[in-house]
Amino acid sequence: MTTMKRIAGELGVSITTVSKVLNNREDIGHATRARVLAKVAELGYQPNAVARSLTLRRTHTLGIVIPDLMHSFFVEIVAGLESVASARGFGLLLCSSNEDPAKERDEIELLRQRQVDGIVLASANASGNSDLLQRLNALGIGLVMIDRDDHPAVRCDRVITDDEEVGRLATSHLIDQGCRIVAHIAGPPIVHAKRRADGYRAALKEHGVRGRAEWIARGGFKEADGYRAMTRLLSLKPRVDGVFAANDPAAIGAMKAIWDAGRRVPDDVKVVGAGDIAMGDLLRVPLTTVSWSRENQGKRAGELIFDRLGPDAPDKFRRVIIPPELVVRESTRSR
Amino acid sequence: MTTMKRIAGELGVSITTVSKVLNNREDIGHATRARVLAKVAELGYQPNAVARSLTLRRTHTLGIVIPDLMHSFFVEIVAGLESVASARGFGLLLCSSNEDPAKERDEIELLRQRQVDGIVLASANASGNSDLLQRLNALGIGLVMIDRDDHPAVRCDRVITDDEEVGRLATSHLIDQGCRIVAHIAGPPIVHAKRRADGYRAALKEHGVRGRAEWIARGGFKEADGYRAMTRLLSLKPRVDGVFAANDPAAIGAMKAIWDAGRRVPDDVKVVGAGDIAMGDLLRVPLTTVSWSRENQGKRAGELIFDRLGPDAPDKFRRVIIPPELVVRESTRSR
DNA sequence: TAGCTTGCCTTTAACGGTAAAGGATGCTAT
DNA sequence: ATAGCATCCTTTACCGTTAAAGGCAAGCTA
Numbered sequence: 001m002t003t004m005k006r007i008a009g010e011l012g013v014s015i016t017t018v019s020k021v022l023n024n025r026e027d028i029g030h031a032t033r034a035r036v037l038a039k040v041a042e043l044g045y046q047p048n049a050v051a052r053s054l055t056l057r058r059t060h061t062l063g064i065v066i067p068d069l070m071h072s073f074f075v076e077i078v079a080g081l082e083s084v085a086s087a088r089g090f091g092l093l094l095c096s097s098n099e100d101p102a103k104e105r106d107e108i109e110l111l112r113q114r115q116v117d118g119i120v121l122a123s124a125n126a127s128g129n130s131d132l133l134q135r136l137n138a139l140g141i142g143l144v145m146i147d148r149d150d151h152p153a154v155r156c157d158r159v160i161t162d163d164e165e166v167g168r169l170a171t172s173h174l175i176d177q178g179c180r181i182v183a184h185i186a187g188p189p190i191v192h193a194k195r196r197a198d199g200y201r202a203a204l205k206e207h208g209v210r211g212r213a214e215w216i217a218r219g220g221f222k223e224a225d226g227y228r229a230m231t232r233l234l235s236l237k238p239r240v241d242g243v244f245a246a247n248d249p250a251a252i253g254a255m256k257a258i259w260d261a262g263r264r265v266p267d268d269v270k271v272v273g274a275g276d277i278a279m280g281d282l283l284r285v286p287l288t289t290v291s292w293s294r295e296n297q298g299k300r301a302g303e304l305i306f307d308r309l310g311p312d313a314p315d316k317f318r319r320v321i322i323p324p325e326l327v328v329r330e331s332t333r334s335r
Numbered sequence: 336m337t338t339m340k341r342i343a344g345e346l347g348v349s350i351t352t353v354s355k356v357l358n359n360r361e362d363i364g365h366a367t368r369a370r371v372l373a374k375v376a377e378l379g380y381q382p383n384a385v386a387r388s389l390t391l392r393r394t395h396t397l398g399i400v401i402p403d404l405m406h407s408f409f410v411e412i413v414a415g416l417e418s419v420a421s422a423r424g425f426g427l428l429l430c431s432s433n434e435d436p437a438k439e440r441d442e443i444e445l446l447r448q449r450q451v452d453g454i455v456l457a458s459a460n461a462s463g464n465s466d467l468l469q470r471l472n473a474l475g476i477g478l479v480m481i482d483r484d485d486h487p488a489v490r491c492d493r494v495i496t497d498d499e500e501v502g503r504l505a506t507s508h509l510i511d512q513g514c515r516i517v518a519h520i521a522g523p524p525i526v527h528a529k530r531r532a533d534g535y536r537a538a539l540k541e542h543g544v545r546g547r548a549e550w551i552a553r554g555g556f557k558e559a560d561g562y563r564a565m566t567r568l569l570s571l572k573p574r575v576d577g578v579f580a581a582n583d584p585a586a587i588g589a590m591k592a593i594w595d596a597g598r599r600v601p602d603d604v605k606v607v608g609a610g611d612i613a614m615g616d617l618l619r620v621p622l623t624t625v626s627w628s629r630e631n632q633g634k635r636a637g638e639l640i641f642d643r644l645g646p647d648a649p650d651k652f653r654r655v656i657i658p659p660e661l662v663v664r665e666s667t668r669s670r
Numbered sequence: 671t672a673g674c675t676t677g678c679c680t681t682t683a684a685c686g687g688t689a690a691a692g693g694a695t696g697c698t699a700t
Numbered sequence: 701a702t703a704g705c706a707t708c709c710t711t712t713a714c715c716g717t718t719a720a721a722g723g724c725a726a727g728c729t730a
Contacts, residue, residue: 027677047716049448051717072410083431094413112381114396354688389717
């Protein structure tokens with residue numbers, strides 16, 4: 001291994017001198033500097049980042065904890081974060097919690113022990129770990145939570161999506177396409193899903209379109225949930241001609257239910273999802289959806305952390321809201 | 336920050352004593368051990384992994400370099416590696432090279448500077464970086480290459496897929512399903528693709544089925560490549576009734592070409608792909624494909640590294656071959 | 671010509687931990 | 701008594717780097 005010690009030894013200078021050359025300090029003479037640089041090149045010296053981290057108390061590494069690597073959703077966030085981290089010469093420690101709060105805890109501890117400079121938490125987990133998270137602050141470790149608007153006790157930056165706007169965009173679009181009996185397949189009882197339902201109701205109101213309680217079907221985030229909910233909605237009179245499902249898998253389930261009932265998408269019923277799962281446009285009937293850039297979420301999360309690591313760290317914690325946008329496809333085409 | 340120094344100070348013992356307790360050494364008295372552990376719990380001490388790495392010369396961290404985070408293929412490898420790494424308390428530094436050899440080089444240097452214990456390279460890049468890779472060995476950094484059978488100069492463990500078997504399985508299946516004019520949409524001129532073509536030819540021979548040069552269409556790995564190649568194949572007489580495309584995107588392109596030509600899958604032409612891209616079964620006609628477990632690839636890669644890090648490291652470098660298997664879906668159903 | 675600057679390099683200490691060798695104490699065996 | 705030994709803890713050194721303070725000679729000032 002080539003260390004600064006070896007370079008210093010071979011040149012007969014002190015280790016500090018070598019260090020100064022490599023850090024571009026001004027108080028090293030022209031000749032010495034050149035000799036050191038030549039030796040550095042000759043031996044192919046590479047600094048030891050571990051030792052560096054120890055003295056500088058900065059590892060130039062970020063950590064990210066996601067619930068599931070198999071879900072493209074989170075991977076895209078990782079990709080966004082990776083790009084900003086890498087651009088700044090930061091490494092990225094990746095942890096997957098497998099939706100398990102206990103493992104999430106372990107992962108956070110691992111990141112903390114490794115002295116990462118910041119942690120991005122893209123967790124879907126219930127709280128429980130807020131004590132841990134709070135301590136990060138005191139340790140000078142930046143924390144950004146993605147899509148978590150709860151944990152109010154944890155003071156940190158956040159990147160969130162505007163779920164109400166998601167519901168509003170989807171519903172308005174259905175109305176614009178001529179739907180008048182617009183139903184909603186609600187998600188599970190979590191904030192995300194509730195806000196989307198709020199947006200649905202708001203849009204109906206704004207457009208002066210009638211809404212009825214029975215047009216909101218309790219569903220879930222899975223395909224089967226969407227199928228069941230839609231099956232119930234299809235039995236209603238007057239006939240539902242537009243559905244906004246709380247997410248894409250549910251919307252896909254809804255479409256299947258519609259077909260199984262012998263009806264057509266979009267001719268008889270128009271369908272909008274949310275979340276834009278990968279390949280959503282390879283479906284039998286490509287699905288209109290409301291989506292937002294997850295890569296951007298990751299990027300913004302990284303930027304928030306870097307702001308906090310820099311010299312002029314903001315004193316307040318910020319909330320970055322990623323605007324959703326409508327992706328129109330076949331499932332809402334009007335004749 | 337709570338350090339061993341602080342614990343030692345508050346208890347009036349030496350730092351070494353604390354260290355020994357935490358490392359379960361035998362030469363610490365019962366009473367002292369208890370006092371130390373109590374203080375550790377009281378102050379919520381967590382060891383500083385950076386300092387630990389510096390003395391132990393082990394970071395308990397693996398690095399992985401992949402070409403593209405947006406491709407589920409590589410993400411699954413990452414997931415496999417993450418699971419074994421995490422199970423052993425290892426961290427995982429994730430790097431994406433964006434298919435750029437220069438960036439790949441940078442990423443490898445980053446990992447090396449950070450003193451990772453091992454690197455998994457799931458690269459699609461042309462060589463060029465073999466000098467760098469070779470030096471890793473000397474530094475005691477384990478290296479595993481995934482799906483790279485070239486770089487023969489680089490001595491390291493490898494995890495590879497049996498591409499010839501991929502071609503053989505796909506082609507045999509088409510023949511079993513009754514196809515007699517079996518075409519192949521070849522990939523780009525890289526080893527992978529060539530071996531798959533070899534397997535295609537071998538299977539034809541083994542089954543005594545006729546093959547003709549014009550039934551091998553030069554294509555590529557993208558959907559558009561498959562579309563173009565298939566368009567050409569469709570003009571041949573006698574009519575092609577089965578196609579093995581070098582990978583799934585090309586197969587999807589081929590299916591689109593078939594439909595655009597007014598023909599049906601699988602009734603008129605059966606199609607097999609390779610690689611099993613995520614959501615492959617959500618297609619209009621679910622695609623039969625030959626696939627292998629990428630998660631397993633990642634896992635095996637991790638195991639190879641851990642073997643090498645352990646006390647009884649194998650003296651030879653190993654090649655682990657992941658066997659492919661056929662995933663039968665709609666696109667090759669026979670009446 | 672003593673004293674001050676300036677330029678250039680070195681010494682020392684520190685980051686937080688581990689390993690190896692070195693005491694001090696009390697007990698056992700002769 | 702006393703060497704020998706086990707037990708338990710401390711001292712010292714080191715991992716590879718940076719920061720702060722220190723030293724020294726040459727040149728300049730008064």
